Amino acid sequence: MTDAEIRSLFPELMNERDGRRMVYLDSAATSQRPSEVIEAVGSFYANDNANPHRGTYLEAEKATEVYEEARNRTASFIGAESRDVIFTRNTSEAMNLLAYTWGAENVGAGDRVVITIMEHHSNLLPWQRLCRMKGAELVYLYLNDSFEITDSEIEEKINADTKLVAFTHVSNVLGVMPPVGKIISRAKETGAVTVMDCAQSVPHMKVDVNELGADFIAFSGHKMFAPFGIGALWGRDELLESMPPFLSGGDMIEYVREQDATWAPLPQKFEAGTQDPGAAAGLLAAISFMERIGMDVIAQRERDVYDYALSRLSELDHVEVYGPADRERFGAIPFNVKDVHPHDTATVLSADRVCVRAGHHCAQPLLKSMGLNSCCRISFSVYNSREDVDLLCDSLKKVRGRLGL
Amino acid sequence: MELDELYTQVITENSRSREHRYQMQAPSVVKEGVNPSCGDEITLQLELDGDVIKDAAFIGDGCAISQASANIMIDLILGKTVEEAKALSGTFMGMIKGEVTDEDSLESLEDAQAFQGISHMPSRVKCAVLGWHTLEEALKGKDGNT
Numbered sequence: 125m126t127d128a129e130i131r132s133l134f135p136e137l138m139n140e141r142d143g144r145r146m147v148y149l150d151s152a153a154t155s156q157r158p159s160e161v162i163e164a165v166g167s168f169y170a171n172d173n174a175n176p177h178r179g180t181y182l183e184a185e186k187a188t189e190v191y192e193e194a195r196n197r198t199a200s201f202i203g204a205e206s207r208d209v210i211f212t213r214n215t216s217e218a219m220n221l222l223a224y225t226w227g228a229e230n231v232g233a234g235d236r237v238v239i240t241i242m243e244h245h246s247n248l249l250p251w252q253r254l255c256r257m258k259g260a261e262l263v264y265l266y267l268n269d270s271f272e273i274t275d276s277e278i279e280e281k282i283n284a285d286t287k288l289v290a291f292t293h294v295s296n297v298l299g300v301m302p303p304v305g306k307i308i309s310r311a312k313e314t315g316a317v318t319v320m321d322c323a324q325s326v327p328h329m330k331v332d333v334n335e336l337g338a339d340f341i342a343f344s345g346h347k348m349f350a351p352f353g354i355g356a357l358w359g360r361d362e363l364l365e366s367m368p369p370f371l372s373g374g375d376m377i378e379y380v381r382e383q384d385a386t387w388a389p390l391p392q393k394f395e396a397g398t399q400d401p402g403a404a405a406g407l408l409a410a411i412s413f414m415e416r417i418g419m420d421v422i423a424q425r426e427r428d429v430y431d432y433a434l435s436r437l438s439e440l441d442h443v444e445v446y447g448p449a450d451r452e453r454f455g456a457i458p459f460n461v462k463d464v465h466p467h468d469t470a471t472v473l474s475a476d477r478v479c480v481r482a483g484h485h486c487a488q489p490l491l492k493s494m495g496l497n498s499c500c501r502i503s504f505s506v507y508n509s510r511e512d513v514d515l516l517c518d519s520l521k522k523v524r525g526r527l528g529l
Numbered sequence: 530m531e532l533d534e535l536y537t538q539v540i541t542e543n544s545r546s547r548e549h550r551y552q553m554q555a556p557s558v559v560k561e562g563v564n565p566s567c568g569d570e571i572t573l574q575l576e577l578d579g580d581v582i583k584d585a586a587f588i589g590d591g592c593a594i595s596q597a598s599a600n601i602m603i604d605l606i607l608g609k610t611v612e613e614a615k616a617l618s619g620t621f622m623g624m625i626k627g628e629v630t631d632e633d634s635l636e637s638l639e640d641a642q643a644f645q646g647i648s649h650m651p652s653r654v655k656c657a658v659l660g661w662h663t664l665e666e667a668l669k670g671k672d673g674n675t
């Protein structure tokens with residue numbers, strides 16, 4: 125498919141304002157949605173709308189079918205069993221679920237939770253709160269000057285006191301991957317459970333839970349072409365079985381008596397109250413979309429645009445690109461225009477309909493460790509093209525002038 | 530809003546001005562202001578002599594809008610009484626909300642009128658009011674009325 129053909133599948137990218145199309149470079153924040161996802165949500169409400177898992181009439185059964193089909197497809201998309209896939213609202217909710225169930229039961233005073241300095245706040249704050257509540261220690265794996273987590277860092281920090289290691293698959297700021305295999309094998313050695321934030325990987329590359337080897341992974345639908353408000357947590361069956369429920373309410377019970385209750389089997393145990401089958405219908409369509417385009421095609425298109433952007437940006441005077449130059453990176457590129465605050469850069473770019481993110485990207489400790497308060501970030505998806513990068517660079521050349529420099 | 534109206538010479542020059550940007554020796558009031566959404570920060574320092582703002586300075590890190598607005602604000606409040614400074618702040622906030630539009634009131638804001646158009650850019654309003662908001666916090670309870 126050509127760039128224009130792919131772009132044409134996304135209605136938001138076809139909207140012209142002032143005769144200009146949007147150059148969307150903020151997919152790490154949320155992706156644009158293809159028509160088929162938008163239509164799937166509409167079609168659910170037009171044709172299948174009822175509360176799933178309740179009622180015996182046709183629509184209720186159709187709603188249940190859509191919801192469970194979405195779960196089956198999500199499971200097969202990541203090489204998992206359906207009963208081990210729990211729908212959440214997003215990655216943050218998945219991490220909170222883990223902190224308040226597995227964490228609350230297994231982490232105690234004097235124990236360690238290890239995370240990396242690259243974590244998004246959603247994979248940082250739940251652990252920080254858990255550690256403060258329990259008197260446990262939150263320990264960071266830091267990056268060296270080449271943005272690497274060294275073997276000795278891993279061996280030193282992940283020790284016998286470590287109960288849980290939580291880390292991102294791909295940094296939402298730097299676009300780098302930590303040494304996944306090394307972290308997981310070290311955690312296995314010391315008996316720690318591993319949790320991976322896959323919000324920035326599942327949309328862009330083939331992720332298979334069996335190959336990764338982690339105990340839990342979480343990701344958000346809205347970053348992979350699906351609607352807002354639905355995400356997934358996958359966990360090892362025996363761990364999920366051993367955990368208490370997170371939220372309590374309708375649908376997650378087996379039997380309720382006046383003073384106690386027994387819980388529904390997996391995955392319902394973790395899905396209290398009415399769920400969002402409309403969003404699930406959208407997620408189902410999003411996964412079909414990704415499989416139809418092909419994860420290899422998605423990855424290869426993004427690789428091309430990413431590398432092109434890195435080289436174009438490095439040619440620009442007054443643009444400082446952060447992160448390693450000598451390693452494979454994915455999804456996001458952080459940068460600044462010299463002497464210009466990132467907000468002002470983003471505002472000037474937005475006048476040309478070039479959409480980038482400016483700020484701390486919900487990764488404040490990482491930015492502080494890089495000596496920055498904030499930066500601009502561009503991030504890609506399958507619909508981006510080299511032309512988008514060219515338009516970005518044209519617009520970037522105007523920034524300093526606009527600020528009177 | 531057009532960029533020319535946003536990044537006027539008044540704003541870009543004030544954003545880089547060093548005039549009021551320094552650490553004061555012994556300020557009588559120090560107040561920090563932060564924009565959590567975008568990370569703009571300023572630390573406002575005031576030296577009060579009775580109810581007169583005898584000296585004022587700030588240090589900060591943030592976008593051109595937030596830094597220029599703080600610098601222009603200090604120009605305006607130097608030598609004013611606490612009550613006059615609060616009145617100016619009320620006028621500035623009113624202008625940003627589009628509630629204060631009469632020429633005489635706007636005149637009193639001098640260079641700070643440069644931010645009038647920002648009300649059309651909701652994402653940048655916080656930047657423009659950060660300095661003034663911090664001033665209001667710093668002056669709370671300083672004139673005996675509040």
Ligand SMILES: [Zn+2]
Pocket residue numbers: 467564567569591592594595655656
């Ligand atoms: Zn700002």
